Amino acid sequence: MRIESVDVLVCSPGRAFCTVRIATDDGLVGYGDGTLNGRELAVASYVADHVAPTLVGADASRINDIWQYCYRGAYWRRGPVTMSAISAIDQALWDLNAKALGVPVHRLLGGRARDFITAYPHCTGHTVEAALTDAAARLAEGYRALRVQAQVPGVPTAYGVARGDEEYEPASSVLPDVEEWDTGAYLDFLPELIRATRDELGYGFELLHDGHHRLSPSQAGWMGRRLEPYRMFWLEDPTPEEDQRAFATVRSLTSCPIAVGEVWNSVHDCQHAITERLIDYIRIPVTHGGGLTHLRQILALADVYGIRSGLQGASDISPIGQAANFALDWTIPNFGMQEYMGYPEDTWRVFTPHYRLEGGVITLDGTPGLGVEFDEEAAARYPYEPRSLPVNRLRDGGMYDW
Known part of the structure; x- marks a missing residue:
């Protein structure tokens, strides 16, 4: 061969x-x-x-x-x-x-360690009320976990919230795509969003939120304390991830579970955070983490230290990459949660997956390989269109983390 x-x-x-x-x-x-x-x-x-x-x-x-x-x-x-x-x-x-x-690939990885994979979708809105309406609809579909994001009042754009009535897609054909950020407004707003979510929808589901690297370590600790009464499943990426030791500050200030890692790419990027138990969930996806061969080693190390998986599953990972995530999810002992954002309709004209998403859970079948068919003729009908993620600037024009 x-x-x-x-x-x-x-x-x-x-x-x-x-x-x-x-x-x-x-x-x-x-x-x-x-x-x-x-x-x-x-x-x-x-x-x-x-x-x-x-x-x-x-x-x-x-x-x-x-x-x-x-x-x-x-x-x-x-x-x-x-x-x-x-x-x-x-x-x-x-x-x-x-x-x-x-x-199927999951057989080569040792076989199933669970009966299904719990997935969470993105629930968003330009107002708190709109976000809660979206969240309630997802609960009605059977989801057992939700990520909730909403427009920060006074901030013209928001991570995780679509512009206008479109489906949310962060990458833009506008180059450069510049967004405006106000940390103070976010600090004021997020505890109110999370409180409203629990008040309106209760505690019968897991609740997640993505901070997307916007806070300093001390601000992240402050925020985590404010969210503790609402039993968060996790607060994701509260602070930039280049300095693993920064999470020691966050950990010292709050018991709110922390999930990080989608911009990490190797075991060396997360070794300190794992071995010092500075995080609760590791979010490196197979697509960006060196493949199944390398990520299964990272997750094995995480398991030794009681850290669970939360592999990134945004729409900028193809259905093939998602299937690779799922193969690990089904086979590892320390599974935590799986993100599933979904795809535009045109995506399914190129990729045909054999995994199933129903009632908020994902299951795999016995299709050999990763279980996703790729139609090369269909792909040729969708030539590459350059897009790029936005950049962030503060109100005074200074650069900030997106």
Whole structure:
């Protein structure tokens, strides 16, 4: 089972995706997701120009060896572009190896450790009332966990809230897309949003919120204390994640569970936070975390220290990357929660998944591989459309974390 070709397919069916296709000399094909929102072409170049030519002729069954070759064989290691490229290759190898054996990937990972995967959607609104209406509708659909975001009064744009009546999609074709931020207004508003959510909808579900790196460590601790009475499942990304030790400050100030990691890409990015028990949930997705091979090692380390998973599942991870997340979710002992944001309708014309989302839970079937079909002819009808994530500026014009 020798690798015959490694190709990169970048398309935009509703939003941009970077997909890697590996074919072998015995006719097998595996697909992997390397989507990095706003930087898809950087990942595509990394794979096509620097890695693909070196893998032709390699034994596709040697997944671990190929991972080490891609990672340790490069002097310039880590970072989101490199690790997303490695992940796409790794996913494709797991996909085609499972297909060769006629089993789903989760069987190769040891089999199911649970009967279903609990998922949470994004509930949003331009007002508190609108956000609660959205949340109530999701509860009626059967969801057992909700992430709630709403427009901060006096702030013209808000992370997690759609502009106008559109579905929320953070990446924009407007370059640069500049948003305005006011930390004080957010600090005043969020406890009221969470209080209103519990007052209106009760405590019969898990409640989550994403701070999206907007607070200092001391502000995050202050916020966590204010949210403690409302039994949060987690407060996500309350402070920027470059300094792992910053979470020691947050931990010292609040017992509110903290979930971080979607911008981390390797075990070295989170080793201190895990071994010092500074966080409660790790959110690195398979697509950005070096693939199944590397992320299962990160999650095994997290399990030793009582930290659970919360893998990122926004729409800037393709259905293939989501399926890789789900394969881990089903098999690890320390599963916590799975984000599932959903996709534009055009996405389903290119990707056909065999996983099921019903009543707020995800289940997998016995489809060999990752269980997602990729229609290359359909993908060709959706040429790449450049988009990029926004940037944040304060009211005085100074740059701030988005």
